[in-house]
Amino acid sequence: MVDRPNKPSALAATPGLQPQAQVTISHGNSRVTASLPTGESVEVLLYGATVLSWKDASGDEKLWLSEGAKLDGTKAVRGGIPLVFPVFGTAPDHEATSKLPQHGFARNSRWEFLGKSTSESSSSSVKLDFGLSSENLDDAARSLWPYKFGLLYSVTLDRESLRTALVITNEGDVPFEFQTLLHTYFKIKDISSVQITGLEDSPYHDKVDGVKGKNQSSDPVAFSGETDRVYTPVKGPSHPVIISDGGEAKFRIVRDNLDDVVVWNPWVDKSAGMGDFEPKDGWKNMVCAEAGAVSSWQKLEKGDAFEGAQTIYLK
Numbered sequence: 001m002v003d004r005p006n007k008p009s010a011l012a013a014t015p016g017l018q019p020q021a022q023v024t025i026s027h028g029n030s031r032v033t034a035s036l037p038t039g040e041s042v043e044v045l046l047y048g049a050t051v052l053s054w055k056d057a058s059g060d061e062k063l064w065l066s067e068g069a070k071l072d073g074t075k076a077v078r079g080g081i082p083l084v085f086p087v088f089g090t091a092p093d094h095e096a097t098s099k100l101p102q103h104g105f106a107r108n109s110r111w112e113f114l115g116k117s118t119s120e121s122s123s124s125s126v127k128l129d130f131g132l133s134s135e136n137l138d139d140a141a142r143s144l145w146p147y148k149f150g151l152l153y154s155v156t157l158d159r160e161s162l163r164t165a166l167v168i169t170n171e172g173d174v175p176f177e178f179q180t181l182l183h184t185y186f187k188i189k190d191i192s193s194v195q196i197t198g199l200e201d202s203p204y205h206d207k208v209d210g211v212k213g214k215n216q217s218s219d220p221v222a223f224s225g226e227t228d229r230v231y232t233p234v235k236g237p238s239h240p241v242i243i244s245d246g247g248e249a250k251f252r253i254v255r256d257n258l259d260d261v262v263v264w265n266p267w268v269d270k271s272a273g274m275g276d277f278e279p280k281d282g283w284k285n286m287v288c289a290e291a292g293a294v295s296s297w298q299k300l301e302k303g304d305a306f307e308g309a310q311t312i313y314l315k
């Protein structure tokens, strides 16, 4: 069932059954929020279709959002889940994307809210759909990347998980190549006691030391300085990547069709250099684990589609 956006709206109770508490959606000019009757919530900014907030039933925030993040459409959001497309970082050697700004244009474009979907019988999950296509791209972005494409981004809030899924379609006559990434900023208590497992024995490119060759380690990832690595986990996307904080597993990330995981923490100096990174010691309370397809290029022929997704479980 897909409903057109309402302001605010709620799911009708199923006739003949006990009236159920309802999923509530509110859709303003700049953002969409959805709450389950049990209290979990998600908030998405139309600018970039950036997930800004994901809270559990007790109201505890799971994503890190900079206090200095620009939410007015003047800059990509520093925090939450910005969407990277069609290039990760910059790619001066890849002609078709070489003129694009860092991480492409998806995170800097205004998306359309397409509506919500729910299952008839359940008020324990809600899916919000967002769209961006070459037709509603601004002229500047379209002139830098003149391909015809469609993006459908679905954000599904469940009681114990958040799923973000992106479908990319080639709607033009010529093939194009792209990279994509779900740049998730996780909120954590203390970076010095964070460990990430699931990336052991996997090759990675270390962007901090700039050495192009592949590294690898049999230990979980731990943090003691600026960290910026592109992993291609050997066990494949369905093997979970787990973030633990103070010895306790906090997030379990399972990927669909996204072969890479970027791990990023800017630490002291890099945070100091980012004008929208606040508080300045906020790097202690965040870690990015970013599911993506970035270590090579994905090619989409005319009419073809690519789907990539992550599901983040709280247990």
Ligand SMILES: O=P(O)(O)OC[C@H]1O[C@H](O)[C@H](O)[C@@H](O)[C@@H]1O
Residues within 6 Å of the ligand: 076, 102, 103, 207, 228, 229, 262, 263, 264, 288, 290
């Ligand atoms: O500052 P941004 O353009 O948002 O990029 C933030 C970070 O994104 C990724 O994690 C990259 O691997 C980093 O190299 C980059 O610094």
